[in-house]
Every structure is written in structure tokens, then in C-alpha cells.
């Protein structure tokens with residue numbers, strides 16, 4: 001034995017691994033245990049565990065990484081592993097689980113049977129985690145993932161606090177990921193924030209919105225700020241208006257009970273569309289770090305002209321689908337869905353117009369729309385530029401030149417397309433030409449799933465792509481008066497659009513009033 | 522064209538015609554064709570089969586690196602001087618309704634004395650303002666007559682240390698080129714060097730680096746005093762280039778200095794003697810480090826390449842980190858055994874990367890890869906003792 005003293009390793013500060021220099025992939029997270037509350041649920045099987053498996057498959061997770069599932073189902077470790085194996089095989093983007101890789105990954109999967117409201121279950125959870133730490137060298141690092149019904153969030157958080165599981169005793173870190181919905185209005189979001197922050201520090205809290213994990217959404221920032229071409233025209237001088245669309249072609253499937261209490265504004269606008277809006281409109285952050293980026297996003301939300309309850313009816317359009325057909329298949333109406341009231345006033349379609357009152361965007365309308373049972377599944381951000389002065393081409397056979405549109409497509413294919421007028425060779429005619437750039441075909445690699453990126457970021461302690469406390473509250477502050485205005489208004493003659501059409505007629509009239517039209521998607 | 526002189530303007534005309542045909546063909550079907558070029562990819566082949574493989578790769582690269590490929594087939598040994606050139610569009614198959622993206626390829630086939638004209642043809646055919654990458658597959662890239670003639674316009678030279686027929690001498694040549702590619706004195710240009718053999722080591726470097734991404738294990742990295750590198754040689758005389766590069770990488774990243782007469786040859790094994798720096802301020806904690814590079818026989822169908830990489834700290838608290846090919850083809854097993862910690866192991870995917878992926882990875886680099894330079898210079902120091 002020599003006299004070399006290793007000394008205690010520093011517990012904070014950047015990790016300076018000399019073998020990392022020059023490697024393109026970022027560092028691997030430290031080994032940790034991810035405790036999934038709601039481990040027998042749909043999200044765990046469909047998204048979380050396939051994402052974790054693919055991260056492991058891509059060598060992004062360290063040896064020792066472990067999963068501890070928490071639910072009431074009478075399973076043991078092996079039964080849980082089998083369920084997850086089937087889930088990965090059914091849902092992974094890389095196809096069926098590869099036997100040897102799965103076996104190696106599954107060694108770190110465990111199940112803890114307990115109920116959320118049962119204190120003893122958390123005592124044993126603590127013991128289980130300590131055992132995993134010593135068997136798999138996870139160093140006390142843990143992520144708690146709340147993949148549970150939202151009603152359970154507060155209870156779990158309180159129990160974790162009461163059992164001292166909100167901090168690691170042995171120098172590791174503890175983080176918590178909270179799924180959507182985060183509250184159902186401003187009051188409840190604030191209350192949940194208070195409950196969570198009574199137990200965890202904001203730095204430990206990762207409010208997830210999987211839209212932020214999508215490659216295109218992240219590329220939006222790169223595209224805007226790393227590209228000299230677009231930033232100079234990204235303002236009121238050149239932009240006529242912006243349309244944000246998140247259209248789903250499915251109905252509510254088996255989420256009727258939840259959805260009937262939520263509606264499209266809560267389910268889509270408050271989170272996904274608000275994220276797209278802030279990323280499209282925000283000012284360049286001073287740095288690409290969690291707080292600088294989120295500061296700018298919050299500034300956008302604060303600059304939005306509030307819509308009062310009294311204005312709610314004129315500033316928005318609501319719709320609910322009736323029977324119709326989608327892609328050639330007949331579908332029933334919303335009110336006939338399981339767990340939906342037969343007189344439901346819940347909106348399955350919403351469109352609204354927002355103004356951001358700052359130097360960049362004053363006077364530029366942002367139109368947001370989202371709905372279920374629409375003809376296609378498509379999400380995009382379309383920036384429509386002002387039309388060029390037409391005199392130049394006044395003698396061409398087209399009377400109006402199509403304006404230039406920059407469309408950032410998020411679903412189903414991620415990519416960017418720019419449409420502009422181009423002269424048809426040999427003819428005095430101008431017709432739109434579109435330049436497409438798709439991630440799928442351009443890079444020849446399957447993009448990682450949104451959850452992969454976000455789970456990895458959380459394990460690395462990077463909160464940039466998660467929603468901060470003030471952000472979630474600012475977004476609810478904006479939308480809650482609309483919900484109040486609707487609640488106070490006369491019931492609408494729902495259903496008012498046929499499943500498989502682009503929403504109610506009122507939505508087109510809403511745009512026509514401004515002399516504009518929705519993009520045909 | 523089947524002549525002893527090739528007419529540049531004729532090639533240009535042919536290219537134009539090619540695009541017109543493509544565009545009108547597409548217009549008939551209501552499609553659009555986009556010509557996209559991000560680089561000039563110049564490659565030299567010595568025989569038609571290699572040329573075909575290169576051509577297929579240039580085509581495949583369109584997906585990630587739309588290019589004008591200039592492929593020179595040089596057969597100086599043929600007696601009759603003769604030179605041919607032809608053009609083709611390399612288009613990506615895309616989904617219906619999506620514009621087709623095409624690049625273009627010019628193939629030059631030169632025999633005998635006509636090979637002397639190839640460099641000037643290439644110079645005339647480069648797309649201006651786009652990076653120029655020269656790829657020289659084969660055993661003796663640095664003897665290639667095209668190299669000195671194109672050096673003035675090159676941004677990157679790509680070679681493959683796995684193919685070198687005299688690996689030790691080859692590594693020394695590579696390092697010399699990396700330091701001074703032979704540009705005219707005072708030139709402000711830089712030529713980056715890429716080695717596909719080095720690129721193939723990336724997953725191994727990644728897996729090794731990962732052990733030390735965790736705070737409790739990182740300190741052991743400075744304590745490593747024993748490294749064992751095993752490789753499965755390709756048929757023919759063993760080529761330890763990959764092993765030397767891994768050794769060079771570790772030594773340059775960790776500040777190890779080779780001792781005088783650092784290299785010993787023991788049977789097929791190379792043993793390298795180095796010294797690692799002291800830990801903290803105590804000079805007494807500097808220690809010798811030994812690296813061994815050994816050819817091993819793999820299973821009959823095992824591809825050539827690294828088979829295992831093991832880093833150990835034997836002096837003091839023992840720590841043992843190992844990445845080794847697993848029984849499942851295309852996978853490796855990683856293990857970390859450290860006194861005071863539970864042993865950690867996992868199976869990870871680590872397939873021998875395809876040539877096209879290595880090429881694409883190198884084309885993604887915009888400038889010099891400093892980690893590679895440092896590793897190469899260190900590897901060349903070892904190699905120079907073997908020549």
C-alpha cells in the first residue's frame with residue numbers, strides 16, 4: 001500500500017474527466033435509481049421504459065443505473081421485468097428488445113409494491129433504495145418520477161418529505177419529475193407549487209412537457225439564433241402573423257374521464273402550445289443555460305396582452321366534435337365517448353389569438369389552435385411573412401403572390417420548409433415553391449424519442465427543457481380568465497364540428513374577421 | 522470521351538445537361554429536384570472495384586453530406602496513356618412529394634502517363650467556396666502523387682491507419698503530415714488530417730471515458746498504472762496502429778511521459794514504459810505506467826479491431842476497468858471492480874462501425890481534431906522506436 005491519499009472527491013462543480021475531451025457525445029449521467037410512481041401505468045410502459053431501454057442501448061446510461069417501480073399491483077421484480085420486457089418489445093423505436101441487452105438492463109429493474117397514501121410503503125422504499133445503492137453503486141442519486149394520476153402528486157411529495165427522501169443522505173442528488181397536467185388553473189397550480197416546494201428546492205424539480213424533448217423544438221432555438229438569415233426578419237416589421245397548430249386525429253380514447261374535466265385549453269394550450277409560442281417569440285437568451293433560457297420564455301408570457309373573462313368569447317373559438325369519419329373510418333361523437341357526460345360542454349377544439357406586447361412583436365397576432373378528431377395529426381409553427389409589394393409583378397397572371405411562409409413541422413415528420421414565390425421558367429408566372437428540410441431523411445438516423453432526451457437531461461441535472469415554477473404559473477395566469485369567461489357564458493350548441501373536419505365554422509370566421517385564413521395542413 | 526485529353530468545358534456542359542434532364546424529368550411528374558452540395562469529395566482509387574465502392578459511398582453520403590464527388594481512378598502502371606471522364610447525378614430516394622436532393626459525381630479514369638493530368642483536372646472541377654476533402658484509401662497514402670499537387674486547396678485529408686502496410690512508419694508519416702502537411706512557406710491555410718482507424722476507436726473511447734463520468738470513480742483515473750490493449754489482427758502481418766493510437770490517446774490525455782527506450786517487443790506484444798504525473802503536490806506519487814499491446818485470436822468470424830481494453834490501478838487501492846468484446850457479436854462487456862465498491866458490469870452495443878459511418882463522422886468535423894492530433898503524435902513517438 002502506498003501513501004497515496006485519494007482524498008474525498010469533490011461533490012460539486014463540473015466533473016473534469018480528461019478522457020471526455022474531443023468526444024462528441026455528452027457525458028454519461030452518474031449512476032442513479034429512477035423511482036417510477038405509477039409503474040404499472042400506461043405512460044411507464046409506452047414511453048418511459050422504452051426510452052430508458054433505448055438510452056441504455058445507445059450507451060448513454062452507466063452501469064448501475066436502476067429502475068424501481070412503485071404501484072399497487074401484486075407483482076414482484078420478475079413479474080415487473082416481464083411486463084416491461086413486453087412493453088419495450090411493443091413500443092421501442094428500435095424494435096423488439098434484444099435478448100442479451102435486455103438481460104443486462106433488466107438486472108437493474110426492481111418493483112416496490114405499495115400504495116401512495118400508505119406511510120409504511122415509503123419507509124420500505126427508503127430501505128429498498130439504500131439496498132440498491134450498495135448493490136449497484138448508485139451513490140444515493142435518485143430521480144422520482146410521478147407518472148401517476150395528478151391527484152396523487154401532492155400526497156407522494158408530502159410522503160417523500162415526511163420520510164426524508166427529498167434529500168440523499170450520502171452526498172448524492174435527488175430530483176423529481178412531475179408529469180402534466182400541473183394544476184388545472186392558476187390557483188391549483190400555485191397550490192401544487194407550494195406543496196412541492198415545501199419539500200424540494202426548485203433546482204430539484206423537473207416539470208416535464210414532452211414537446212420540449214422533440215428535436216425540432218430544440219432546433220427551433222438553434223435555427224433562430226445560430227442562423228444569420230432568419231433572426232433579422234423575425235419581428236413585426238417582416239412577420240404578418242404566426243400560426244401554431246397542434247392537431248390530433250384521434251378522439252379522447254380511454255382518457256374520457258380526465259379529458260371531460262380538462263378540455264383542449266388545459267390539455268394542449270396551457271403546456272405544448274405555450275411552449276411553442278414562447279420558443280418562437282422569445283428574445284435570444286444571454287446563455288444556453290437553464291435559467292437564461294427560461295427567463296426569456298417567462299418574459300414572453302408576461303408580455304402577452306391578458307384576455308379578460310369578458311373578452312374570452314370574442315378572443316377564442318371553442319368546438320366539440322360530433323359523429324363523422326376520419327381517414328375513411330366512421331367515428332362517434334365526443335359525447336358518446338366512454339366516461340364523457342352526454343351533455344358535456346367540454347371543448348375538444350380551441351382557437352385563440354394572442355398579442356405579445358413588446359418591441360419585437362407589437363401588433364403581430366399569434367393564432368393558436370388545437371383539436372381532437374381533426375383530419376390529420378400534425379403540429380407546426382408557421383411564420384407568415386408580409387407580402388412583397390406586388391407592383392413589381394403586376395402584369396403577371398397571378399393577382400396575389402403567395403406570401404412567404406416558414407413552416408417548422410414538429411409532427412408527424414420533423415422538419416422545416418420555406419415556401420416562396422418563384423418565377424416559372426419560360427412563363428410569366430409565379431408559383432409557390434417549397435424548400436423542405438426533414439430530419440428523418442436528411443440525417444438518415446431515427447431521431448431519439450422526446451422522453452429519451454428529457455430523462456437524460458434530468459439525470460444530468462440540466463433543467464433547460466423543463467418548465468420552471470414561474471413559467472407554469474404565468475401560463476395559467478393567462479388562461480385562467482378565459483376558463484372563467486367560458487364558465488360564466490351561455491352553453492354552446494355542441495357538437496359544432498364533424499369528426500374528421502378542421503374544426504367549427506366559427507374558427508374560419510374568426511380568422512376571416514382579421515382578413516386571414518388558417519393554413520391548409 | 523475516350524481520349525488522351527479531357528475537355529473541362531465538355532464536362533461542364535455534360536453536367537449542365539444532366540441537371541436539365543433531371544429537372545425536366547421531375548417537372549413532368551410534378552416533382553422538384555434540389556441540387557445540394559456541401560463539399561467537394563475527392564477520392565483516388567487504383568482499380569475499378571475500389572472505385573465502385575467509393576462511388577457507392579459518395580452516393581450514400583448524400584443523405585448527410587451532399588457532395589460533388591470527384592473520383593479519380595489512377596492506373597499509372599498501364600502502358601497506353603489514356604484518360605476518360607464521365608458525369609452522373611447521385612440522387613437520394615425520398616418519399617413521394619418530397620423534392621429530390623441530388624449531388625453529382627465526376628469520374629476520371631486515367632491510364633499510364635495520362636495519370637499526370639489528373640491533378641490539374643481535379644483542380645479545375647472543384648466547386649469553388651466549398652471545403653475540399655481528399656480521401657486516399659490504401660496502404661501508402663503518403664506516396665500518392667496527387668497529394669502534393671492538391672495540398673494547396675485541401676481542407677482535409679482522410680487516410681486509414683488500419684490499411685497501412687508499414688504501420689509504424691505510416692504513423693510516423695501521419696504525424697509528420699499532421700504537423701506540416703507541406704504547404705508553401707507562409708501559407709495561412711490549414712489541412713486537417715482524419716484517420717478512419719482512429720474514428721473506429723470512438724465507441725471504445727466513449728465506453729472507457731464513461732467509467733470516469735462518475736464523481737467517486739474519477740480519482741482512480743489519475744492512478745492508472747497498467748494498461749492492456751488486445752486486438753484481433755487483420756490477415757497479414759499484425760498492425761498495431763489501433764493499439765498505439767489508444768496508448769497515445771491515454772498517454773496524451775493523462776499527461777503520461779514515455780521513458781527513454783519506451784518500447785519493448787516481447788514476442789508479438791509491444792510493451793510501452795511511461796511515467797504518470799504525481800497526484801497533487803507530492804512528487805513521490807509519480808509512478809511508472811506500463812502499456813501492453815497484444816494481438817489475440819478471436820473467434821473465426823471476429824472482425825479485426827480492438828478486442829479488449831483494460832485500465833488498472835495496482836499500486837494502492839486496486840481498481841480495474843475493462844471493456845471487452847462480449848460473446849454476443851457486436852457487443853462489449855464493461856466491468857469496473859474497485860476496492861470498496863460493488864463490482865459494476867453491463868453489456869453494451871458496440872458494433873464495428875461501417876466505413877460509411879466513419880467517413881460521415883470525420884466529414885462532420887469542421888476543424889482539426891485536437892484529441893486525435895495529440896494521440897497521434899504520442900503514438901508516433903512509440904512507433905518511431907519500431908522503425
Ligand SMILES: NC(=O)c1ccc[n+]([C@@H]2O[C@H](COP(=O)([O-])OP(=O)(O)OC[C@H]3O[C@@H](n4cnc5c(N)ncnc54)[C@H](OP(=O)(O)O)[C@@H]3O)[C@@H](O)[C@H]2O)c1
Pocket residue numbers: 037038039040041042043044046070071072073114115116117146147148149150152179180181
Ligand atoms: N399515458 C400517456 O401517454 C401520458 C402522456 C402525457 C402525460 N401523462 C401523465 O402521466 C401520468 C400517468 O398517466 P398514465 O396514463 O400512465 O396513468 P395510468 O395508466 O392510469 O397509471 C396510473 C398508475 O398509478 C398507479 N396508482 C394509482 N393510484 C395508486 C395508489 N394509490 N397507489 C399506488 N399506485 C397507484 C397505478 O398502479 P396500480 O393500479 O397498480 O396501483 C398505475 O400504475 C398522468 O398524470 C398523465 O396525465 C400520460
